[in-house]
Amino acid sequence: MLARAVPLVLLVVAAIYLTLAVRLPFGTAARPGAGFYPVIVAIFAVGVALAATAGAFRGARGAEAVELAPDARRRVAISVAALIVFCLVLPWIGYPAAAFGFVAVVLRYLGARWTTALLAGVLSSAGSYGIFAVLLDVPLPRGPW
Amino acid sequence: MYIGNLMLLILNLPLVGLFVSVLRLPQHILATLVLLLCLVGAFSLSNSFLDLWVLVVFGVFGYALRKLRVDPSPLVVALVLGPMMEKTLRQALFLTQGSVVGLVARPLAGTILVFAAAALFGPPLMRLARAGRGSKAIAQGSSASD
Amino acid sequence: MGPLEGLAYGFSVALLPSNLFACFVGVLVGTIVGVLPGIGPVGAMALLLPSTFAMHPATALIMLAGIYYGAMYGGSTTSILVNVPGEAGSVVTLLDGYQMTRKGRAGAALTVAAVGSFVAGTVGVIGIMLAASWLADVAIQFGPPEYFAITLAGLLLLSRLSGGSILNAFVMVALGLALGTVGMDSISALRRFTFGSVQLAQGIELVPVIMGIYGVAEVLLLAEEGIAKTQIAGVKLRQLLPTREEWRRSTMPIARGSVVGFLTGLVPGPAAVLSTFISYTLEKKMSKTPEKFGTGMIEGVAGPEASNNGATAGAMVPLLSLGIPFSPATAILLGALVVHGLQPGPLMISQRPEVSGASSRVCTSAI
Numbered sequence: 199m200l201a202r203a204v205p206l207v208l209l210v211v212a213a214i215y216l217t218l219a220v221r222l223p224f225g226t227a228a229r230p231g232a233g234f235y236p237v238i239v240a241i242f243a244v245g246v247a248l249a250a251t252a253g254a255f256r257g258a259r260g261a262e263a264v265e266l267a268p269d270a271r272r273r274v275a276i277s278v279a280a281l282i283v284f285c286l287v288l289p290w291i292g293y294p295a296a297a298f299g300f301v302a303v304v305l306r307y308l309g310a311r312w313t314t315a316l317l318a319g320v321l322s323s324a325g326s327y328g329i330f331a332v333l334l335d336v337p338l339p340r341g342p343w
Numbered sequence: 344m345y346i347g348n349l350m351l352l353i354l355n356l357p358l359v360g361l362f363v364s365v366l367r368l369p370q371h372i373l374a375t376l377v378l379l380l381c382l383v384g385a386f387s388l389s390n391s392f393l394d395l396w397v398l399v400v401f402g403v404f405g406y407a408l409r410k411l412r413v414d415p416s417p418l419v420v421a422l423v424l425g426p427m428m429e430k431t432l433r434q435a436l437f438l439t440q441g442s443v444v445g446l447v448a449r450p451l452a453g454t455i456l457v458f459a460a461a462a463l464f465g466p467p468l469m470r471l472a473r474a475g476r477g478s479k480a481i482a483q484g485s486s487a488s489d
Numbered sequence: 490m491g492p493l494e495g496l497a498y499g500f501s502v503a504l505l506p507s508n509l510f511a512c513f514v515g516v517l518v519g520t521i522v523g524v525l526p527g528i529g530p531v532g533a534m535a536l537l538l539p540s541t542f543a544m545h546p547a548t549a550l551i552m553l554a555g556i557y558y559g560a561m562y563g564g565s566t567t568s569i570l571v572n573v574p575g576e577a578g579s580v581v582t583l584l585d586g587y588q589m590t591r592k593g594r595a596g597a598a599l600t601v602a603a604v605g606s607f608v609a610g611t612v613g614v615i616g617i618m619l620a621a622s623w624l625a626d627v628a629i630q631f632g633p634p635e636y637f638a639i640t641l642a643g644l645l646l647l648s649r650l651s652g653g654s655i656l657n658a659f660v661m662v663a664l665g666l667a668l669g670t671v672g673m674d675s676i677s678a679l680r681r682f683t684f685g686s687v688q689l690a691q692g693i694e695l696v697p698v699i700m701g702i703y704g705v706a707e708v709l710l711l712a713e714e715g716i717a718k719t720q721i722a723g724v725k726l727r728q729l730l731p732t733r734e735e736w737r738r739s740t741m742p743i744a745r746g747s748v749v750g751f752l753t754g755l756v757p758g759p760a761a762v763l764s765t766f767i768s769y770t771l772e773k774k775m776s777k778t779p780e781k782f783g784t785g786m787i788e789g790v791a792g793p794e795a796s797n798n799g800a801t802a803g804a805m806v807p808l809l810s811l812g813i814p815f816s817p818a819t820a821i822l823l824g825a826l827v828v829h830g831l832q833p834g835p836l837m838i839s840q841r842p843e844v845s846g847a848s849s850r851v852c853t854s855a856i
Contacts (some may be wrong), residue, residue: 204407208660215667218682228440232679235429236670243663250660270713274406277378277712281399281705285384289392293383300382301375308371308712318372322379329525330383337390338383348684375710378524381704384526385697393688397697402705409710417648417658418548419580419765421665422695423759424647426675428640428666433676434633451635467512 205254213313216240276307293331293338297323511548514554522556524564526573526700530560557801559611561761562603565794571596573704578761578797580699581769585782585789587707597731598790601739605795609747613802616751639756647766668693731787739791742772748797753796753802761797761804768796781815 219240225231284300291299302319306312331338368376384399408415491632522533533556541549549658564575569586582602589598648658671682672692731739746768753764772792773779 200407204411205660206665207445212667215682222679222681223677227436230433230436232674232677232681235432236681237424237669239666239670241661242659243667246656246659246663250656261535266404273712273714274709277709278399280388281378281382281402285395285399287393288386292435297379297383301379302376304375304631304712305371308375314372322345322376326379326383330387352751365723368504370714373571374708377573378705378708381526381573381700381708382799385700386695388694389691391688391694392692393686394694394697397693398705399703401698401701402709405699405702405706406709408702409706413657413661416580416766417661417677418586418665418668418702419577419699420647421644421662422669422693423577423762424640424697427759428637429670430675431633431637431640435637438633441786449634449637451640455635455638455642459638459645467603487696 199286202251202254203248205250209244209251212243212247213239273308277304279305279306288339292340294323294327294340296325497780507545508548508551511544511552512555515552515558519556519559519561520563520566521559523560523575524566525563526567526575526704530557530564530576530578533557533560558606558798561801562606565602568601569602569790570595571704572707574699575758577699577786578765578800579795580703580762581765582761582790583703584769585784585786586756588783588785589787589790592785594731594735594785597735597787600730601735601743601787602794605743605746605791606798608743609750609795609798610802612747613743613751613754613799613805616799619739619801620751620755625692637789639727640747643763643767647763647770655746668698733822735787741767742788742792743795745771745775746792747799749792750796750799750801751803754800760800764796764800765793766775 207342215277216237219233219236222233222236224233224237225230280300280303287299298319300319301322302315305315305318325336381397381398383400385394386392388394405415502781504662518537519533523530529799537556538553541552544552560576561578565582565586566581567573567575568583570590572583572587574580574583582807586598588603609676644662647660669692670822673680673683673688673690680690749768749771750760750764753767754760769782769789769792772786773782776782776786776788778786
């Protein structure tokens with residue numbers, strides 16, 4: 199299923215890219231505009247994406263992904279969800295809280311006990327904040343407090 | 344300065360041991376920490392939330408590619424070389440007033456391109472040719488042995 | 490002052506205790522910062538640049554170069570150990586380096602990377618001395634069409650890096666090219682594909698992409714397993730060093746990598762990254778077992794690690810001889826020099842030999 203979905207998505211992306219690219223000023227061959235190169239790339243992209251999708255739907259050999267056990271799939275899904283949530287809440291609750299939450303949740307769902315997860319969360323959040331924000335002087339979002 | 348160099352080579356041996364001992368952490372803890380570090384690292388590059396999203400999106404995409412056993416390296420090469428390719432293409436076209444032939448006709452540029460085309464398309468073409476010759480030989484061999 | 494006297498003078502400056510110390514600090518800090526994923530050599534150098542303003546120019550250069558080298562080594566450390574590229578120049582290292590770690594040969598990989606980089610740096614110094622004046626002559630012949638030909642050729646050849654179907658490689662290439670067009674067009678200053686976002690107008694940064702595609706993807710794969718029964722193989726002290734066999738196999742890749750890297754550094758563009766791809770492809774072509782690349786071949790670590798150091802040295806040549814920085818890192822070095830009142834270029838070699846001599850010494854002072 200994945201082997202068909204990915205080329206299809208890429209084809210859609212390439213098509214969108216093409217429609218956007220032709221709207222850019224093309225210029226002439228002697229004075230290429232901003233759209234010149236993107237259009238070339240877009241045509242190439244649509245072409246290969248089409249070929250790949252066709253191949254996937256015709257059942258090209260060797261393209262099938264190995265199926266995953268349901269709890270493995272759940273672990274990956276949780277990890278991805280945690281990543282997305284982290285990016286979403288970071289501006290609101292600040293880095294230390296977000297980091298703590300991220301580590302604790304992911305560890306718990308990967309199979310650690312609550313104590314391990316929470317402890318690791320605190321340590322890693324504090325530690326990374328110390329290294330990046332304090333030592334290296336990198337501005338990390340601090341949140342409402 | 345070779346002294347300094349040697350000093351650092353010596354310094355690195357215990358460092359190597361230290362780094363490798365980090366691996367003794369349980370795999371799931373190590374994995375989570377690495378994820379966190381990636382998130383911070385990506386963000387702190389240019390203090391940009393966009394970089395964070397890029398990290399996550401391409402992380403998922405890279406995972407999908409790994410499951411499909413597709414190698415993402417050409418994407419990286421293209422991302423690195425693309426802008427330079429575009430810039431030089433436009434400058435070159437400007438130079439030759441739009442003539443593509445003029446581009447390739449220059450001795451240095453033309454040679455490089457021919458060489459690249461040969462290196463890229465040569466091996467598959469040769470394989471096809473050999474396969475064709477092979478089947479012909481089999482046909483001849485079988486007809487000869489009749 | 491001829492090249493040899495300059496070399497000797499440079500040595501005498503570089504061996505000053507204060508400079509040795511600066512180098513040591515630079516490399517140590519650089520390595521630690523480089524291990525953190527995402528912050529690469531350029532980031533490390535930029536962070537510490539202000540602290541070098543008070544130093545003597547030669548010392549400042551030495552420390553900055555030390556940071557650069559330390560950070561590159563740190564970047565390859567994370568590539569090898571956890572499959573996360575610390576920065577762009579370490580991407581190729583993870584292809585085989587991480588596999589070596591999974592087989593328990595992490596120490597060997599790290600050591601070979603360090604030694605290879607050291608050798609390449611040495612070769613690079615010799616190269617710098619020889620190439621500086623020669624470069625100006627060749628550079629004149631290269632115009633936009635030649636550069637275009639090189640980049641196109643490079644793209645076509647390097648896209649065959651890891652084998653696999655040509656169609657898949659082309660799909661990846663198309664995607665990469667398209668991503669590269671996002672942002673502000675360099676020639677006409679028009680915003681492309683930015684959907685009105687200010688952040689997108691700056692384009693898509695390379696480092697998050699590679700950290701995601703290689704690093705996060707790998708971690709997601711690990712996440713499938715949860716609490717794994719098997720750990721990445723534990724390491725005994727004796728196993729930390731490469732075996733004699735591994736040393737033997739690494740020699741030629743290191744030699745080739747150094748040369749390839751240096752030559753790539755001379756050409757404008759992202760030299761370090763490109764040189765690693767070129768070196769990896771070269772090693773694969775020269776190997777008797779190309780299909781084993783990607784499973785932990787030490788040649789795949791030795792060559793690229795040597796080449797990214799060679800590229801750094803090579804990139805110093807246009808900087809010192811023509812005053813043109815070809816990469817962000819050398820641009821920072823240029824900035825440091827200018828702050829100290831020096832204008833790199835043909836004049837610097839004759840007027841301030843101790844700086845140019847010492848700075849080429851720097852390439853060997855740091856791993």
